[in-house]
Amino acid sequence: MSQTSPLLLIGIAHLENNNNGDLHAPKTEGVFSEPKQRQIETVVKRLAKFKPTKIAVEWPKELNSSLNEEYQEYLKGNFVLTSKEVHQLGFRLAKESGLNEVFAVDWDKDLPGVPDIETWTKEIDSSIFNQLNAKMADVTSGIEKAFNDLSFSDFLLEMNKPEMYRLNQEINMKLALVGTGKDHVGAMWTAHYWHYRNLLIYKNIVDLLQIEGERIFVLYGFGHAAILQQFLQDSGLFSIETVSDYL
Structure with a gap:
């Protein structure tokens, strides 16, 4: 690609309130209330001004086909949107933008040798982790x-x-400090899981650049927003646009 591609990334709290393994997960109740639904519709119309050609969402890449089966049913009027942000924002924005598909770009699997920081800190007190x-x-x-x-x-x-992005990065970098002189659990988790996962997500987003003029919209869990934006910006492949320019 001879020119950078416009990209708009939005970090969001997971709206379905499921137990996804996050240590702290905000409760976002009332998504289906009439005021919130009207507000979401307004947000979708504003974001559509970005004119995305592809929409990337936090969904396992290997389940891309089943995700798009749902999307096709939604386009036909046969699918009732759940509270998931992928449905409430991703599907709605794709339809508003006249797109035929959405793209699942997530990777999240267990890896050998990656420690569980929460379990480790239950056995060994860590002032860094407690703070x-x-x-x-x-x-x-x-x-x-x-x-x-x-x-x-x-x-x-x-x-x-x-x-907020800086605060999120600060927390992640301090998590890397958790451990002892012989047991570097924080650094292991950060390098072998967190950075690895987000690098694979980044690669999956880059793979969407198939033709000149792609305009990529990325909808992801807030915890990923700062590091993904850094990877995408540092790649030199994208011109990162600002959420406030549309909302």
Whole structure:
């Protein structure tokens, strides 16, 4: 590709409130309330001004076919959207943009040798982890308050502020410090799982660049937004656009 491709990335809290293994997961109730549904529809119309040619979502890449079977049923009017952000925003934006498919780009599998930090810290007290755990609880509480108190547009703007991205990166980098002189569990988890996973997601997004003029919209869990934006920016393949320019 001789020119960079426009890319708009939005980090979001998972809206379905399922237990996905995250240490702290915000509760975002009321997605189907009439006000929130109207606000989501407004957000979709605003984001459509980005004119995406492809939409990448946090969904296992190996399940791309079944995801698009759902999307095709949605286009036909036969699929009832769940509270998942992939459905509420991803499907709606794809339809509003006249796209025939969405793209699953996630990877999340168990890897040998990757430690479970939470289990490790239950056996060995870590002041670093305890401080981070408290900070993550505060961040989660703030996200819940923003979802409840703000419009959906302002909620997304709050989550995608530069200072929120910096805070998220700070937490991840301090997690890498958890461990002892002989047991570097934080560094192992960060390098062999967190960075590896996000590098594979990054690669899957880059693989969407098939022709000149691609405009990629990425919808991902908030925890991934900062590191993915860094990888995408540093690649030199994309011109990163700003969420606030559309919302």
